[in-house]
Amino acid sequence: MSKEKAPRRPRAETPKGFRDYFGxxxxxxxxxxxxxxxxxQLHGFEALETSxxxxxxxxxxxxxDVDRPNEGVFAWQEDEKDWLALRYDLTAPLARVAAQYRxxxxxxxxxxxxxxxxxxxxxxxxxxxxxxxxxxxxxxAPSVAADAEICAMLANALEAVGIERGDYxxxxxxxxxLDGLMESVGLLDLNDPSYNAAERGIAMRAxxxxxxxxESGVEKLLMDGREDAxxxxxxxxxxxxxxxxxxxxxxxxxxxTNAETISGLRSLLAQSVRGLEGVxxxxxxxxxxxxxxxGPDRIVIDPSVVxxxxxxxxxxxxxxxxFEILDDKGxxxxxxxxxxxxxxxxxxxxxTGQAVPATGVSIGVDRLLAALRxxxxxxxxxxxxxxxxVMDRDRMADYFAMAADLRNAGIRAEVYLGNPKQFxxxxxxxxxxxxxxxxxxxxDEASRGVVVLKDLILGARIAQSAxxxxxxxxxxxxxxxxSDLVAAVRQMLEG
Amino acid sequence: MSKEKAPRRPRAETPKGFRDYFGxxxxxxxxxxxxxxxxxQLHGFEALETSxxxxxxxxxxxxxDVDRPNEGVFAWQEDEKDWLALRYDLTAPLARVAAQYRxxxxxxxxxxxxxxxxxxxxxxxxxxxxxxxxxxxxxxAPSVAADAEICAMLANALEAVGIERGDYxxxxxxxxxLDGLMESVGLLDLNDPSYNAAERGIAMRAxxxxxxxxESGVEKLLMDGREDAxxxxxxxxxxxxxxxxxxxxxxxxxxxTNAETISGLRSLLAQSVRGLEGVxxxxxxxxxxxxxxxGPDRIVIDPSVVxxxxxxxxxxxxxxxxFEILDDKGxxxxxxxxxxxxxxxxxxxxxTGQAVPATGVSIGVDRLLAALRxxxxxxxxxxxxxxxxVMDRDRMADYFAMAADLRNAGIRAEVYLGNPKQFxxxxxxxxxxxxxxxxxxxxDEASRGVVVLKDLILGARIAQSAxxxxxxxxxxxxxxxxSDLVAAVRQMLEG
Numbered sequence: 001m002s003k004e005k006a007p008r009r010p011r012a013e014t015p016k017g018f019r020d021y022f023g024x025x026x027x028x029x030x031x032x033x034x035x036x037x038x039x040x041q042l043h044g045f046e047a048l049e050t051s052x053x054x055x056x057x058x059x060x061x062x063x064x065d066v067d068r069p070n071e072g073v074f075a076w077q078e079d080e081k082d083w084l085a086l087r088y089d090l091t092a093p094l095a096r097v098a099a100q101y102r103x104x105x106x107x108x109x110x111x112x113x114x115x116x117x118x119x120x121x122x123x124x125x126x127x128x129x130x131x132x133x134x135x136x137x138x139x140x141a142p143s144v145a146a147d148a149e150i151c152a153m154l155a156n157a158l159e160a161v162g163i164e165r166g167d168y169x170x171x172x173x174x175x176x177x178l179d180g181l182m183e184s185v186g187l188l189d190l191n192d193p194s195y196n197a198a199e200r201g202i203a204m205r206a207x208x209x210x211x212x213x214x215e216s217g218v219e220k221l222l223m224d225g226r227e228d229a230x231x232x233x234x235x236x237x238x239x240x241x242x243x244x245x246x247x248x249x250x251x252x253x254x255x256x257t258n259a260e261t262i263s264g265l266r267s268l269l270a271q272s273v274r275g276l277e278g279v280x281x282x283x284x285x286x287x288x289x290x291x292x293x294x295g296p297d298r299i300v301i302d303p304s305v306v307x308x309x310x311x312x313x314x315x316x317x318x319x320x321x322x323f324e325i326l327d328d329k330g331x332x333x334x335x336x337x338x339x340x341x342x343x344x345x346x347x348x349x350x351x352t353g354q355a356v357p358a359t360g361v362s363i364g365v366d367r368l369l370a371a372l373r374x375x376x377x378x379x380x381x382x383x384x385x386x387x388x389x390v391m392d393r394d395r396m397a398d399y400f401a402m403a404a405d406l407r408n409a410g411i412r413a414e415v416y417l418g419n420p421k422q423f424x425x426x427x428x429x430x431x432x433x434x435x436x437x438x439x440x441x442x443x444d445e446a447s448r449g450v451v452v453l454k455d456l457i458l459g460a461r462i463a464q465s466a467x468x469x470x471x472x473x474x475x476x477x478x479x480x481x482x483s484d485l486v487a488a489v490r491q492m493l494e495g
Numbered sequence: 496m497s498k499e500k501a502p503r504r505p506r507a508e509t510p511k512g513f514r515d516y517f518g519x520x521x522x523x524x525x526x527x528x529x530x531x532x533x534x535x536q537l538h539g540f541e542a543l544e545t546s547x548x549x550x551x552x553x554x555x556x557x558x559x560d561v562d563r564p565n566e567g568v569f570a571w572q573e574d575e576k577d578w579l580a581l582r583y584d585l586t587a588p589l590a591r592v593a594a595q596y597r598x599x600x601x602x603x604x605x606x607x608x609x610x611x612x613x614x615x616x617x618x619x620x621x622x623x624x625x626x627x628x629x630x631x632x633x634x635x636a637p638s639v640a641a642d643a644e645i646c647a648m649l650a651n652a653l654e655a656v657g658i659e660r661g662d663y664x665x666x667x668x669x670x671x672x673l674d675g676l677m678e679s680v681g682l683l684d685l686n687d688p689s690y691n692a693a694e695r696g697i698a699m700r701a702x703x704x705x706x707x708x709x710e711s712g713v714e715k716l717l718m719d720g721r722e723d724a725x726x727x728x729x730x731x732x733x734x735x736x737x738x739x740x741x742x743x744x745x746x747x748x749x750x751x752t753n754a755e756t757i758s759g760l761r762s763l764l765a766q767s768v769r770g771l772e773g774v775x776x777x778x779x780x781x782x783x784x785x786x787x788x789x790g791p792d793r794i795v796i797d798p799s800v801v802x803x804x805x806x807x808x809x810x811x812x813x814x815x816x817x818f819e820i821l822d823d824k825g826x827x828x829x830x831x832x833x834x835x836x837x838x839x840x841x842x843x844x845x846x847t848g849q850a851v852p853a854t855g856v857s858i859g860v861d862r863l864l865a866a867l868r869x870x871x872x873x874x875x876x877x878x879x880x881x882x883x884x885v886m887d888r889d890r891m892a893d894y895f896a897m898a899a900d901l902r903n904a905g906i907r908a909e910v911y912l913g914n915p916k917q918f919x920x921x922x923x924x925x926x927x928x929x930x931x932x933x934x935x936x937x938x939d940e941a942s943r944g945v946v947v948l949k950d951l952i953l954g955a956r957i958a959q960s961a962x963x964x965x966x967x968x969x970x971x972x973x974x975x976x977x978s979d980l981v982a983a984v985r986q987m988l989e990g
Contacts (some may be wrong), residue, residue: 010552012594012846015579018546020592026542042902044880044909044928047521051513051625052547052581052611053569057505074548074579076571084510084569086547097515099507106927108912116547130546141912145891149910152899284891291892292899351507385539396640396779397786404647404787407537414539415644417603417636432601433539 017123018130024381029369031379032161033114033134036363039157040112040136043149048111050093052118056083058096060350074120074129086118090135091347091360098139098358099351108141114365137360139348144281147172147315147343147359148288154319154339154361155298161368162377163321165298168338171254172317173305174282175342177265178207180275181250185243190274203237203247208306210251218251219244254302258286261301281315314343317361325374335371339363384434385412386489389427390420391442398446402439402485409486411493430456437492439485452479455492512618513625519876524864526874527656528609528629531858534652535607535631538644543606545588547613551578553591555845569615569624581613585630586842586855593634593853594846603636609860632855634843639776642667642810642838642854643783649814649834649856650793656863657872658816660793663833666749667812668800669777670837672760673702675770676745680738685769698732698742703801705746713746714739749797753781756796776810809838812856820869830866834858879929880907881984884922885915886937893941897934897980904981906988925951932987934980947974950987 014020021029037047056075075085087093090113098109114134123129136153138146151170158168182188187203189195206213206221213221220226222244225236239247250268255261262283269275282301289299305318321335341361348356372378386406388399399415406413414433416426430438438454445451458476480488509515516524532542551570570580582588585608593604609629618624631648633641646665653663677683682698684690701708701716708716715721717739720731734742745763750756757778764770777796784794800813816830836856843851867873881901883894894910901908909928911921925933935947953971975983 009848010555010846011550012553012591013550014546014553014591014595015548015550015573015577018548020546020596021542021544023541023543026544030542041877042905042907044882044907046518047516047525048518049516049521051509051515053510053513053613053625055506055508055510058507058509060505074571076569078510082510096507096509100509101515106924110909118548130548138912142914143891143912145895145910146912149895149912152895288892288895291896351505353504382536387539396638397783400640400644400647400783401786410537412537412539414605415640417633417638417641417644419637429601 015129017121017128019128027382028372028378029132029365032369032372033132033365035160036134036157037112037114039153039160043110043153043156045110045112045136045153048094048097048113049115050087050090050097050113052086052116053084054087054093054096056085058351059085059087059092072120074118088119089117090115090133090362091137091344094135094137094139094360095347095358096351098348098356102348102352105139107139108146109139110136111139112136132365134363134365135360137358139358140356141359142357144284144315144343145288146357147281147317148285150341150359150361151285151299151317152289152292152294154317154341154363155294157363158319158338158368162372162375163368167323167375168319168321169297170299170317170319171302171305172282172285172299172315173301173303174278174315175312176274176278176281176314177250177269177303178204178278178306180269180272180278181247183272183274184269185239185246187237187239199237202235203239204306206237207247207251207304210248210304210306215248215252219248222247251304254300254304256296258282258290258296258301261303262286265301265303278314285315311344312342313345315359316340316342319361319363321371323375335374337364338368338371383412383436383493384430385414386437386439387426387430387433387435388413388415388439389423389430390416391423391440392446393420395441395446398441399439402441402451402482405486406489409490411486411489427454431460437489439489441482445479449482450479451482451485452477453488453492455495458495510624512616512623514623522877523868523873524627524860527864527867528627528860530655531629531652532607532609534648534655538605538648538651540605540607540631540648543589543592543608544610545582545585545592545608547581547611548579549582549588549591551580553846554580554582554587555590567615569613583614584612585610585628585857586632586839589630589632589634589855590842590853591846593843593851597843597847600634602634603641604634605631606634607631627860629858629860630855632853634853635851636854637852639779639810639838640783641852642776642812643780645836645854645856646780646794646812647784647787647789649812649836649858650789652858653814653833653863657867657870658863662818662870663814663816664792665794665812665814666797666800667777667780667794667810668796668798669773669810670807671769671773671776671809672745672764672798673699673773673801675764675767675773676742678767678769679764680734680742682732682734694732697730698734699801701732702742702746702799705743705799705801710743710747714743717742746799749795749799751791753778753785753791753796756798757781760796760798773809780810806839807837808840810854811835811837814856814858816866818870830869832859833863833866878907878931878988879925880909881932881934882921882925882928882930883908883910883934884918884925885911886918886935887941888915890936890941893936897936897946897977900981901984904985906981906984922949926955932984934984936977940974944977945974946977946980947972948983948987950990952990 073085073088075083077083116130117133118130151172155170182200187196187200203222206218210218221236222239223236225234227233253261253264255264262279265279286301305316318337319339320337323335324332325335327333339361343359345355345357388402390399403413403415436457438456440452455476568580568583570578572578611625612628613625646667650665677695682691682695698717701713705713716731717734718731720729722728748756748759750759757774760774781796800811813832814834815832818830819827820830822828834856838854840850840852883897885894898908898910931952933949933951940946950971
């Protein structure tokens with residue numbers, strides 16, 4: 001299509017960073033989310049679906065600048081009025097709902113939400129500007145029993161979608177023990193947030209890189225600094241060796257039993273009231289989970305979990321898939337994180353002035369779906385339909401009746417509705433539709449009251465096979481009485 | 496909350512015209528859409544989920560004006576680049592997909608799509624700016640067999656969600672017979688679209704009001720004009736009496752059998768080639784449907800169907816629910832239309848320059864859901880959870896274990912996670928959650944290895960009942976061994 005000829009034709013393209021989902025891509029995700037929703041429901045969580053559009057004011061975080069407040073969000077101004085924006089997650093709308101309906105909702109309010117969110121970010125490979133989130137939160141429950149419940153429910157949800165026990169672990173830590181750690185190495189004064197703030201930031205970022213840099217790398221960053229492979233130098237947090245050592249020791253305190261981990265943490269944080277409070281919470285969580293049968297093979301206390309430090313105020317958790325997959329370069333690596341969450345106690349306060357305790361988890365829908373596919377656990381796509389071919393244009397009613405008979409027996413079926421002139425095109429169509437069986441009835445067959453069934457799956461196998469020998473007992477094409485259509489197709493499908 | 500004290504607190508409100516959906520509102524709709532999707536799949540239709548955001552250019556219809564192209568849509572400009580907008584229906588994105596992937600998709604391409612769409616319109620009572628659509632379309636099938644298939648599938652879908660046979664009818668007409676009618680009364684010259692265009696517009700609008708104004712009202716509008724109850728005068732189309740009569744006769748040609756209707760239309764449109772072509776198409780559709788067992792009790796030829804005249808090019812259809820409901824004023828009226836569609840052959844052409852035949856249907860999700868609720872056919876909301884109350888804060892682990900036992904038996908259950916101090920609040924909570932059973936275990940019960948079950952449904956009935964006599968044999972509260980928890984709760988639920 002040349003530009004000169006048709007300069008005004010619109011481009012048939014999604015906007016950059018957006019994509020379409022076809023067939024099994026839609027139904028696999030849906031089946032996974034349905035299974036998760038069922039688990040959430042069983043735990044007493046209620047569905048909530050907020051609108052995609054919120055006022056920028058209610059979304060918060062992204063405040064309007066002079067002209068356009070669309071840093072990170074898709075936003076627009078109503079004629080001379082409010083700025084509106086697409087939600088960027090499901091938590092900000094929940095906070096708005098919890099404030100708006102605070103007199104009507106039960107307290108605590110357990111809710112789950114599933115749906116797309118939008119980010120106005122630079123798209124990259126595999127990074128889209130619209131994607132699904134799947135959240136469960138409990139609003140209004142101050143007790144860490146609510147956090148324990150979320151962790152247990154997350155484990156149940158992972159198993160419900162097909163991640164086997166042993167293939168995942170939910171790691172739990174607590175923002176308060178990190179605070180305690182910072183206190184004990186002199187990087188935090190709870191009465192003066194600005195004290196050593198820069199050094200604390202460096203230390204926190206170093207801790208966050210523990211997975212990647214390991215013990216010695218993190219120690220360098222905690223002390224004088226570190227030169228990376230490219231020669232770039234990162235300034236350190238200025239701790240001495242013993243202080244740095246206590247940090248890395250802390251990070252490695254995931255011991256064989258939760259009791260040992262808790263005991264170790266209690267020693268390390270003995271001098272921090274905040275830290276010990278966090279350890280106590282973790283101990284309570286571990287006890288509650290233990291009583292429900294969730295041992296450390298499924299949910300484990302692990303102080304190396306570091307999530308959204310500015311956001312969470314208590315327990316934090318992360319679900320990790322522990323089986324290995326091959327990365328782009330063919331190297332084995334652990335699949336990694338598929339969900340995370342924690343306690344955040346300040347979101348509703350923005351609206352009402354009253355602190356409302358809340359905790360929740362967000363499952364990375366695309367990541368988890370990729371894991372299910374990697375394990376062959378994604379819902380099998382619907383089989384292609386039986387295609388009733390059209391040999392005789394005047395007998396469409398007969399073909400439709402055949403398709404209807406098949407459907408009434410629960411078999412997916414359709415009549416070919418393209419141009420029927422070239423029969424080859426009909427078989428190509430059936431191939432594109434991954435059709436298992438083609439039904440054929442020309443004038444001759446009709447006069448004899450029969451139809452021909454073509455086993456397309458067998459046909460494809462024969463085409464791929466080096467030898468026809470193994471197939472010779474099973475004909476790829478059979479003629480049967482019209483009255484046997486449903487039974488014969490079913491037999492072929494079960495073949 | 497006074498404005499002086501907290502002037503910068505955001506309002507906890509959805510933007511005007513948007514709303515939130517809670518619990519059963521979400522799950523009822525989902526169950527309905529799931530049932531429809533199953534029918535569509537069975538007919539060989541594939542799921543498609545396009546992004547919510549499209550370029551304004553691809554959406555078409557709403558072309559950018561100088562400043563903001565957001566007439567009717569929510570639109571915004573990417574930094575100095577494309578204008579983007581939220582989709583306003585599911586057909587425009589389908590046309591874009593059909594063009595973008597034309598070399599990869601099967602031809603014909605049968606797809607269904609379900610999801611929210613957005614309209615930047617003035618909100619009103621019950622009119623929202625975000626709402627669900629549920630579409631099925633066949634792209635690339637020129638034959639009216641595709642239209643017949645859509646009609647049959649629509650009937651199947653309505654029955655699948657719980658609309659009984661006899662409570663709905665799919666009415667089918669054809670844009671071409673309306674053209675033929677206009678030709679035969681001298682209001683259309685197929686070679687000169689501008690000929691009598693104004694009068695034709697008046698006549699078409701009059702026809703569209705046939706339901707409401709009846710025969711004599713429409714005749715007036717077709718002739719000299721009509722004064723309404725308020726005294727306003729609407730100019731007529733200038734037909735003479737015989738011409739007007741032929742129009743109203745046409746509109747009333749829905750006769751007891753499709754054969755009679757077709758024969759009647761054929762007489763009325765004898766002088767219009769276009770009209771007769773339309774009648775022929777209707778006859779084919781009726782024959783195809785008849786062969787699949789869809790008689791006029793379910794799908795009927797009805798020339799009074801008038802839909803989106805600028806858009807459709809061939810068969811048009813509308814599903815109507817025929818049972819009566821009470822309107823706001825307490826008057827009985829038919830429930831009315833819940834779905835509509837037809838053939839549109841020009842949408843893909845915008846992108847590629849090549850005409851691509853297409854036909855499809857859109858179900859009004861909110862309307863159909865309202866109908867199911869009116870008939871008591873909406874999916875029953877999930878029962879409220881069994882609430883395990885907290886009598887002893889130190890024994891949370893025991894309470895969690897009880898809830899886990901119940902869930903493992905498939906019973907929805909949760910532990911009360913609010914402040915447990917006041918037991919009355921826990922029962923109020925259970926009431927708000929529509930909980931059927933409260934589980935109670937204080938220190939004394941724990942020491943004896945028992946739990947108390949409170950039948951909250953029975954309790955509510957007793958509270959409403961004038962006499963306690965009828966309940967006396969059924970205690971609203973029982974003490975049972977802890978080991979019998981699951982069995983006893985189940986028995987109470989089955990009550």
